[in-house]
Amino acid sequence: MTIDAIARTRRFHRAVTSEVGALDSSFLGRGRPLGPARVLHAIGNGVSDVAEIRAHLKLDSGLMSRLLRGLEDEGLVTVTASDSDARRRQAQLTPAGKTEFAAYEALSDAQAGAILSRHPHPEALLQAMDLVATALGFDRTAIQRVPPSDPRAQHCLATYYAELAERFSGGFDVNLSADPEARDMEPPRGAFLLAVLDGLAIGCAGLKGTDKGYAEVKRVWVAPSARRMGLADLLMQAIEDEARGLGIRTLRLDTNSALPEAVRFYRKSGWREIPRFNDDPYPDVFFEKHL
Amino acid sequence: MTIDAIARTRRFHRAVTSEVGALDSSFLGRGRPLGPARVLHAIGNGVSDVAEIRAHLKLDSGLMSRLLRGLEDEGLVTVTASDSDARRRQAQLTPAGKTEFAAYEALSDAQAGAILSRHPHPEALLQAMDLVATALGFDRTAIQRVPPSDPRAQHCLATYYAELAERFSGGFDVNLSADPEARDMEPPRGAFLLAVLDGLAIGCAGLKGTDKGYAEVKRVWVAPSARRMGLADLLMQAIEDEARGLGIRTLRLDTNSALPEAVRFYRKSGWREIPRFNDDPYPDVFFEKHL
DNA sequence: TATTTTTTCTGACTTTTGTCAATCAAATGA
DNA sequence: TCATTTGATTGACAAAAGTCAGAAAAAATA
Structure with a gap:
């Protein structure tokens, strides 16, 4: 791999890191630390099985349990035992949780829209982003x-x-x-x-x-x-x-x-x-x- | 902005977020939390003025001071007063600090190389990454x-x-x-x-x-x-x-x-x-x- | 049925990160 | 020269994140 290619990749990495940081800070604006926000986001996206959320976010079981209870105390999620296996638990959003989830979604959408709208030629940018996303996750x-x-x-x-x-x-x-x-x-x-x-x-x-x-x-x-x-x-x-x-x-x-x-x-x-x-x-x- | 464009942007965001997380975890492998590692990285990249590092990494002055002292205690950096203004302080890497910095650089290079090498057509990927990086930071x-x-x-x-x-x-x-x-x-x-x-x-x-x-x-x-x-x-x-x-x-x-x-x-x-x-x-x- | 395994929860931590006010030294400006 | 501002340090906290061992309940297995 040439030096130049590595340098360009790392420049890309720096650029997106600051973008990621910007989204995280905007999430903080809802008065909730990133941990609970990420759990809420996962549940809102349909990952209801607690063990699955845990694996996805790479969280310790103790930490997961506490984050979940925090969200329950806030009235945003309810946790019930799974039908097939009463040890496993399923989390789902309450109406209030859905509202809160929608607010995070709106923040993400706004950030995505901001990136696109400050580019004079969004389709070219989208194609480049597609290519990178496909390459990274192929x-x-x-x-x-x-x-x-x-x-x-x-x-x-x-x-x-x-x-x-x-x-x-x-x-x-x-x-x-x-x-x-x-x-x-x-x-x-x-x-x-x-x-x-x-x-x-x-x-x-x-x-x-x-x-x-x-x-x-x-x-x-x-x-x-x-x-x-x-x-x-x-x-x-x-x-x-x-x-x-x-x-x-x-x-x-x-x-x-x-x-x-x-x-x-x-x-x-x-x-x-x-x-x-x-x-x-x-x-x-x-x-x-x-x- | 169309729904589709937003969805594609957010898919891109998800893809790079997991990539960023992977690099952070690899940095943790050197037995040092991310905070000090980021400061070391900034100094290694030639940002020696402490106030400048602080602004760049968005750190509180108290935290910055402690992180620096931690690196000093490890023998990785030395901090001296600036010639032009004795209130401002300049940080530079010791030989041991340079070695450690090089180790982090090697990790970053390895990750960049891995991304490129698992793509069958790296030049297309590089061009897409350049376009995205330029758009984000223009x-x-x-x-x-x-x-x-x-x-x-x-x-x-x-x-x-x-x-x-x-x-x-x-x-x-x-x-x-x-x-x-x-x-x-x-x-x-x-x-x-x-x-x-x-x-x-x-x-x-x-x-x-x-x-x-x-x-x-x-x-x-x-x-x-x-x-x-x-x-x-x-x-x-x-x-x-x-x-x-x-x-x-x-x-x-x-x-x-x-x-x-x-x-x-x-x-x-x-x-x-x-x-x-x-x-x-x-x-x-x-x-x-x-x- | 008895034992083992799996999943979650809880308590008791530690580490990391962030915040704030007080202090000190150097520089700036009146 | 003397008050004011600036940059860094320190102490005292607090919040957030992560770790670990034990306990309880359910499921799987012998």
């Missing part, structure tokens, strides 16, 4: 099966289509393409997979069942901030696992030579180029893979 | 006069030339251009200005004195991470101030239509297009401004 990426109607899936697809429209010289209209019926991408005929990192979908891939003796891989997309990280490999691996689970033995896909990185990716991932197998107007490169 | 940008031989100035110029070589269809060779003698860009004939943020030069501009009744503005460059922030305005304002200070009444500059954003910038900054005034092979657009 190991936590989870691949999950969702219905194609999931709003996050729809968001991925919309972004994907917009990108195709930009890269194809004649634009792209999804209605001219063979738009798969949603149920072809759901079990038992197929599947739709989402790569999710910290609540944000950073990639997707669809497996579309057909009656022609093969299934099609469709809508493979990776967010710009997550490219070159090997996410496409993860997604395709998961798609192949799904296909095997559904008893599918042959996969086909089509793509376009205007997307050379995609063509290159399939070539080196064990796909074999085959002749055109549909009359879709957009693709001009066709692949097949036997599982 | 207000702290300082414009300072340096000799053109300053290594930071040389670094800016090298990057500038590389960029020109990429954008000019026939490439760019600075030796074919009228390479100004260094002394033409130093007082009393001219000046060379650097925009510096957190130790990194993010832009430059040169004022080159001539004997022809005008001075030339040369080498106006803004780092990609700082573009669209209005830095060129700041630099040009500073250049004009320098020129006025040197008794210069007329400024000229040349640029190239392959740099449309530069041409646009000068047009809207009160520069008037004039006919070619030199035989430099690269420029094809010429401007003049009276102060």
Whole structure:
């Protein structure tokens, strides 16, 4: 690693450290130390299991217990025994707790808004922040099966289509393409997979069942901030696992030579180029893979 | 500000917060609380004036005094009275302090290296980190006069030339251009200005004195991470101030239509297009401004 | 059923960080 | 020169955060 790269990384670190400190001080403004505020924040975000909060915030069990009781005394949370295991305890916000949580959320939102609004070109800043956030947390990426109607899936697809429209010289209209019926991408005929990192979908891939003796891989997309990280490999691996689970033995896909990185990716991932197998107007490169 | 933009910013914030926490924990591994470690770090970075450290770390004077004495007792720093004002005190590292400081530096470097090395495309990550760091700290940008031989100035110029070589269809060779003698860009004939943020030069501009009744503005460059922030305005304002200070009444500059954003910038900054005034092979657009 | 393990709670600490007022020495300004 | 201001130190606290061992209750296991 070059000296310059390290220095730039550390400069970045200094910059965000002072930003983090600024948010912490604004939290202090609500008259509560950071400890209880962090616990309240975790509960508000849906982490109700006390042991889970403890693991997440790396707190000693004694300290956790006291912080929780403090919040109970303030009337912000109630703690009840878990149904399945009466030793474990579940914390939830009272109405007053929800109000207080909302106030912290407003502070966070205000800070985020302030960062963005003092930048003359927020979209560039957002893209840079996405890239950094994805790089730092990439190991936590989870691949999950969702219905194609999931709003996050729809968001991925919309972004994907917009990108195709930009890269194809004649634009792209999804209605001219063979738009798969949603149920072809759901079990038992197929599947739709989402790569999710910290609540944000950073990639997707669809497996579309057909009656022609093969299934099609469709809508493979990776967010710009997550490219070159090997996410496409993860997604395709998961798609192949799904296909095997559904008893599918042959996969086909089509793509376009205007997307050379995609063509290159399939070539080196064990796909074999085959002749055109549909009359879709957009693709001009066709692949097949036997599982 | 859209909901989505706020959510992305907060996701970024969460990602870097855990990274910051990881570095703090690694600092704790040296058996010293964060307070003294931060003071040691500040002194090691050349902030020797105690009042300055105090302001920088936002510490109470009593706490600061105790932290310093703790470091003195450990034999890591010595504190002496300032020459100019015997009330103020200067802290410096002992040899043992330098060793300890180096250990902290190694931890920081290791963490920075780890972030970079687990990314398959570090340069993209670095550029994103630069953009974020510049956006967060832009207000702290300082414009300072340096000799053109300053290594930071040389670094800016090298990057500038590389960029020109990429954008000019026939490439760019600075030796074919009228390479100004260094002394033409130093007082009393001219000046060379650097925009510096957190130790990194993010832009430059040169004022080159001539004997022809005008001075030339040369080498106006803004780092990609700082573009669209209005830095060129700041630099040009500073250049004009320098020129006025040197008794210069007329400024000229040349640029190239392959740099449309530069041409646009000068047009809207009160520069008037004039006919070619030199035989430099690269420029094809010429401007003049009276102060 | 008896024993062990897990989860939380409590009491009794310590360490770290932050605050405030009093004091002292040096510098500043009238 | 003498009062005032400034920068650092000190004592006396207080709040916040972290640690640890024991106890109680529930669950898991033998």
